[in-house]
Amino acid sequence: MGANLSVHRRNRSWPESLKREIVAAKLEPGASVAAVARHYEVNANQVFAWRRRFGAAGLDIMTPTLVPVVLTGEVPSLAPPITPDDRIEIELTGGYRLCVGGDASAATLRRVLGVLERR
Structure with a gap:
């Protein structure tokens, strides 16, 4: 005990x-x-x-509240638009170098990189 x-x-x-x-x-x-x-x-x-x-809700004190926000128009992009003349080079392991123009789609680029990663 x-x-x-x-x-x-x-x-x-x-x-x-x-x-x-x-x-x-x-x-x-x-x-x-x-x-x-x-x-x-x-x-x-x-x-x-x-x-x-x-909680704060059960007390007689001011509590922060959410205020609705309305967006009007388009949100401006922080980056300049990519043109077909723009080029980037990507160096990959295994000695691969990939040159991509600004007119390449993201889907195409993903497909090419996926193929190179599997090699």
Whole structure:
């Protein structure tokens, strides 16, 4: 049998207003669960449970919200368009060198590279 038989654990009852106050304290910028738990003399696991239960939605504080965004027109490309005169060289292992013009499709390039990789 354990040496601490005379020590009884007492479950404390916390008023809901205090629970909400503790959760709100955790939501302050830079606050940690451990620091808030020490300040209020509660177990950190209890703060986590109350935070899940009440969260920011259950508190009377401002919370960030999502705002709808509407895009109009086309999004400009950051890269200049590729022209047929543009060329790139790709050097592959095995001594292969591939010269590709700007008019080559991505599908064709994938097919050629796939064949060379299998060699």
